[in-house]
Amino acid sequence: MRGYPKWFYRFLIFSFTLLTLTGFLLIPNALDMRLDWDVSWHLPGAMRLAVVALHATIAFLVVSQLGALWSVHMRIGWRHHKNLPTGLGLVAVLLGLVLTGLGIYYAGEDWSVPASASHIIIGIFIPFVLVWHIMAARHKQKLR
Numbered sequence: 001m002r003g004y005p006k007w008f009y010r011f012l013i014f015s016f017t018l019l020t021l022t023g024f025l026l027i028p029n030a031l032d033m034r035l036d037w038d039v040s041w042h043l044p045g046a047m048r049l050a051v052v053a054l055h056a057t058i059a060f061l062v063v064s065q066l067g068a069l070w071s072v073h074m075r076i077g078w079r080h081h082k083n084l085p086t087g088l089g090l091v092a093v094l095l096g097l098v099l100t101g102l103g104i105y106y107a108g109e110d111w112s113v114p115a116s117a118s119h120i121i122i123g124i125f126i127p128f129v130l131v132w133h134i135m136a137a138r139h140k141q142k143l144r
């Protein structure tokens, strides 16, 4: 990644992985608590709290990384018209997660269930969109 210290790439992948893992771990609890689904396993109470806290903390970290990517990485891509469709897809998915994540916290009772369901559905896409973005970038690098 041009314009960033070497550790930034690993830090980015680590944060995205942890965000996705904690998000996936929380799905059974959300289905049980919000949608009244009968799930066979979910995190026990204290563990859920710890995973939610970790998830929300990593989410803030990822949003700040988005700011760092905006100021150099995205501008370079935008200017050279490189990797735009998958890059914009990633940005859209992340913005969707931020908005629905805020919805889980702050939307009133009527909206917090739809916010939670949309958050889960959008969240499932993030690892695929990130891998797609990286593969598209590497494929183009090989062609050059």
Ligand code: HEM
Binding pocket: 019, 020, 022, 023, 024, 026, 027, 029, 030, 034, 052, 055, 056, 059, 060, 062, 063, 094, 097, 098, 101, 102, 104, 105, 116, 119, 120, 122, 123, 124, 126
């Ligand atoms: C930058 C991206 C993300 C942000 C800003 C974000 C933010 C949040 C926030 C603020 C919450 C509420 C925590 C609480 O209940 O106190 C939450 C819950 C949750 N997140 Fe995320 N999240 C992100 C990515 C993901 C991903 C990738 C997944 C994977 C599927 C995911 C799945 C969940 C689940 C299942 C819950 C619990 C929902 C509920 O209790 O209704 N999130 N997230």
Ligand code: HEM
Binding pocket: 001, 002, 012, 066, 069, 073, 074, 075, 076, 077, 078, 082, 083, 084, 086, 087, 088, 090, 091, 094, 133, 134, 137, 138
């Ligand atoms: C949340 C947003 C984004 C994330 C997390 C992200 C992450 C990444 C990662 C991890 C790579 C692979 C580097 C490698 O393996 O060599 C990459 C490559 C690339 N991305 Fe993004 N990207 C994002 C948004 C964008 C956007 C919006 C654009 C275009 C405007 C873009 C353009 C590029 C280009 C041109 C490359 C290949 C050159 C390079 O590695 O710097 N990206 N991106």
